[in-house]
Amino acid sequence: MVQSFRAIREEETTLMMARIEKESRSMSPRILNLSEMFTEIASDVVCRSAMGRKYGGGESGKKFKRLLKELMVLLDGTNVGEFLPWLEWVNWVNGRDALVERVAKGIDEFLEGVFMDRMGRHERKNGSVEGVKERMNLGFYPFQE
Numbered sequence: 313m314v315q316s317f318r319a320i321r322e323e324e325t326t327l328m329m330a331r332i333e334k335e336s337r338s339m340s341p342r343i344l345n346l347s348e349m350f351t352e353i354a355s356d357v358v359c360r361s362a363m364g365r366k367y368g369g370g371e372s373g374k375k376f377k378r379l380l381k382e383l384m385v386l387l388d389g390t391n392v393g394e395f396l397p398w399l400e401w402v403n404w405v406n407g408r409d410a411l412v413e414r415v416a417k418g419i420d421e422f423l424e425g426v427f428m429d430r431m432g433r434h435e436r437k438n439g440s441v442e443g444v445k446e447r448m449n450l451g452f453y454p455f456q457e
Contacts (some may be wrong), residue, residue, distance in 0.1 A: 317361045324360070328353050363426050372425070379422060382415045 328349055335344055352368060359367045359376075367376040391408065393400030403409045 317357070320360045321357055324353050324357050364430060372422075375418070376422060379415060379418045382411065383419070386411060386415060 331349070332344065335341060356366045356368055359365065367373050386408075389408065392402045
């Protein structure tokens with residue numbers, strides 16, 4: 313399975329190297345944030361492998377990055393209610409419950425858009441959505457008829 317995405321990894325690596333080379337040859341070279349570049353390449357490879365296209369630029373890319381940042385805040389934070397159930401109300405007061413709802417809704421809408429985009433591409437290619445056997449490149453959930 314890993315080898316099946318080798319071409320994507322190689323292409324993204326080539327694009328990153330070309331970007332670094334272009335910046336190093338420019339008349340006004342600037343400091344490159346390699347951490348940011350490595351994060352971008354990892355995100356691009358995962359998105360292309362799992363969802364069929366990049367979600368790094370444009371409005372959908374900004375939304376995707378915002379959702380990931382908010383998700384990281386949730387994963388990094390402490391949920392008081394998990395440790396002391398009688399203090400679960402604190403999550404409502406500090407806004408954690410609202411953030412969980414907002415992130416869950418945002419991720420759901422984003423993934424619904426990815427799904428509809430894939431279905432639309434399949435429909436344009438084959439003229440119909442009937443009998444879709446394509447996997448979303450996730451490797452474990454084929455579309456159900």
